[in-house]
Amino acid sequence: MTTTPPPAPAPPPASSPPPTRSPAAVAEPRRRLHPLSPILHGAKSIAVVVAALSWQTLSQVGLERFALVVLVLALGVVVFSLVNWLTTGYHVVGRELRISDGLIWRRNRAIPLERLQTVELRRPLLAQLTGLAELRLEVVGGSKTEAPLAYLTVRDAAALRERLLALAGRTPSPEAQQTAGPQVAAPSLERPLARVSNRDLVVSQLLTPQAFFLPVGVAFVVLQFVLEAQWSFIGIASTVTAMAGVLLQPVRRVLQDWDFRLARDPGGRLVVRYGLLETRSQIVPPHRVQSVGVTWPLLWRGQKWMHLRLDIAGYAGEQGSDSKRSDRLLPVGEFETARGLVWEVLPGVDLATLATTPPPARARWLHPLELRYLGAGLAPEVFVSRWGLLTREMSVVPYARLQSVRVVQGPLQRRLGLATVYADTAGGRSGQARDRDLAEAWALAEQLAVRARLARSPIAPSPQASPEVEAFWQRPVQP
Numbered sequence: 001m002t003t004t005p006p007p008a009p010a011p012p013p014a015s016s017p018p019p020t021r022s023p024a025a026v027a028e029p030r031r032r033l034h035p036l037s038p039i040l041h042g043a044k045s046i047a048v049v050v051a052a053l054s055w056q057t058l059s060q061v062g063l064e065r066f067a068l069v070v071l072v073l074a075l076g077v078v079v080f081s082l083v084n085w086l087t088t089g090y091h092v093v094g095r096e097l098r099i100s101d102g103l104i105w106r107r108n109r110a111i112p113l114e115r116l117q118t119v120e121l122r123r124p125l126l127a128q129l130t131g132l133a134e135l136r137l138e139v140v141g142g143s144k145t146e147a148p149l150a151y152l153t154v155r156d157a158a159a160l161r162e163r164l165l166a167l168a169g170r171t172p173s174p175e176a177q178q179t180a181g182p183q184v185a186a187p188s189l190e191r192p193l194a195r196v197s198n199r200d201l202v203v204s205q206l207l208t209p210q211a212f213f214l215p216v217g218v219a220f221v222v223l224q225f226v227l228e229a230q231w232s233f234i235g236i237a238s239t240v241t242a243m244a245g246v247l248l249q250p251v252r253r254v255l256q257d258w259d260f261r262l263a264r265d266p267g268g269r270l271v272v273r274y275g276l277l278e279t280r281s282q283i284v285p286p287h288r289v290q291s292v293g294v295t296w297p298l299l300w301r302g303q304k305w306m307h308l309r310l311d312i313a314g315y316a317g318e319q320g321s322d323s324k325r326s327d328r329l330l331p332v333g334e335f336e337t338a339r340g341l342v343w344e345v346l347p348g349v350d351l352a353t354l355a356t357t358p359p360p361a362r363a364r365w366l367h368p369l370e371l372r373y374l375g376a377g378l379a380p381e382v383f384v385s386r387w388g389l390l391t392r393e394m395s396v397v398p399y400a401r402l403q404s405v406r407v408v409q410g411p412l413q414r415r416l417g418l419a420t421v422y423a424d425t426a427g428g429r430s431g432q433a434r435d436r437d438l439a440e441a442w443a444l445a446e447q448l449a450v451r452a453r454l455a456r457s458p459i460a461p462s463p464q465a466s467p468e469v470e471a472f473w474q475r476p477v478q479p
Contacts, residue, residue, distance in 0.1 A: 030089040030100070037151045038081035040126050045077040046070075090149060095167055097137070099149075115139045116168040117288055117313060119161040121281040123154070128279065133157040137164075165283065189266050193344055196260040196331050200305075204332040205250035207299035214247065257331040264344065272328065282327065288313050289345055290401045290425040292329065294338065294394040305332050308341060313426040346382060346398060354384045354396070362416050363435040376421070376433035376444070381455075383423050383448060385431045397423050397431040402452035405445045409438075421445050 050070060061069070088101040097111045120136045127133055132151035152160065205211065258276035265271050270284040295307040308330035330341055339351040356375030364371045370389045377384045383402075386394040406422040413419055419441035423431035433444055 028091050028093075030091045032089050033085060033149065034132055034151050034153060035085075036130055036132060038078065038085045040130065040132065040151055041081040041084070042074070042078040043126060045081070046074045049073050049077065092163070092167070097164060111137065111139065113164060113168040116164060118283060118285075119164050121154075121157055121161055123275075123279045125277045127151055135161060161283070190263040190271055192261070192263045193270075194260075194262045194330060194333065194337055194341060196257065196333065198258060200332050201257055201260070202254055203303075204300060204305060205253050207303070208250055208297070209299075210247070210250050253331070257328065260328065260331050262329070262341070270345070274328065274331075284310065284312065284327070286345065289398075291395055291397040291429060291431065292342055292345060293429070294342075294351070294396070296388075296392040298390045300332070304334055306330075306335060306338050307332060308338050310345070311425065311429045342396065346396065348381050349379065349396065349398075351396075354379055354382075354394075356384055356386055359418070359435040360437050363418055365416060366412060366418075366435055374434050376431075376436070378444075378447060378451070383431045383451075385423075385433055387432070387434060395429065395431045397425060399448070399451040399455035401425045402448060402455075405448045405452070407441050407445050421448070423448055 083103055084101065087103045087106075088099075090097065090099045092098075093110075095113045097113060097116075098108065099111070100106065100108045117138045120138070122134045122136060123132070124134070127150075130151075131154060133154045134148060134150035135152065135157050136148050149157075149160075255276045256278075257274050260274040261272075263271045263273075265283070268286065270286065272280075272282045272284060274280055289310050290313050291311040293309040293311065295309070297305075297307070300306065308328075310327050310329045312327055329345065330338055333341075335351075342349055342351045354377060356377035358372060358375050359367075361371075363374070367374060370387070373386065373388055373392060375384075375386045381398060383397045383399065384394065385397075386392065402423050403426055404424045406424065407419050408422060409419045413435065416435075417438050418435045419438050420435060421433040421441050421444050423433075425431075433441065436444065
């Protein structure tokens, strides 16, 4: 009887290579901000505390006690900032930026990068002295900065900004999606578009109503000093507040727009740099521009100067600032410079050939002085509107950026048979055709809706104006 030997044991299976994961799916370790961050945060808080303690407190408690109070508060601020730094971290997981902070109340935020609009790099004065920078993230629909990261080294902040924009699909460079982050494009590779002279910037702010009221404020201070033998605290505070109100806006404009430079990077994005005490570097993808605003201030027209602004989707700006929903394109410049920049931002749009027509003559009951400066028009690529008597303004809205079109009639407009057409964008500002004839307003609204729909279709032919709105092509825009 023969026996069959047992089968030999099967060899162990060959070890299969571990599955590979894309760099975007790898959860990187949690990172902290720069170790000097608590000192910079504490310095700002200490300055606020010292400013809150008035000179009357110093005279009442004496110099030694005043210094002791400031020292105790400073230590408390530094300890609080240190604890906040130890409990704050960030990392990128897939297509999300996750930020955690808080000691007693822990807070974890996950920011989807597909909602990211821009990442701005800022360097306040203390950050410039220490070689650090702050990142501010703006997301779609945000009313304020979503997640400021303060502070990082300039190299790390620039690399993180490029990486976040790459993961958000705002830049075509695939190398930026690597975990180590990309190298920042050298400024020599950028194509300069405009640079504002600091002299023109200062002169433009001297040609403002605030600067003209400055002698009145100085005369008021001298008069108070002559008539009052001893000033009260309320008198000093009110005088300083009045003077600060007169000087604050022009001075802030000069400090903010100092050494303004505009360029285009190799990826086709706008690169905006400006600032003296706080330098800012902002990258603006062209598809985020919702409209372009043009302003001719009264006192600037003698120099043939104008101001350009960009309305950007998702840009929040500072709370209470006049740049809450817009940003600079040209702080001050001549018409030819502005014309070239508008062409760069909105290709095919020539500022010199835009046409508008005024409202009907019966709208003079609503605008007895301003009627000749009101106008609206349909250009092949954009909707144009202008207004203003002393300070004249114009809005240029691409059809592809229109979100909605409204026809609004007030009680006086109903009696006169007029209506206003609003072309709304995601940037928060609207193009307006004010006080048009009611039939013309409805025809214009229909044309805007049709052109907005066709502009979003890359294969659609250029829309043609209906007979009701052919008159919009008759009158060139005037400053």
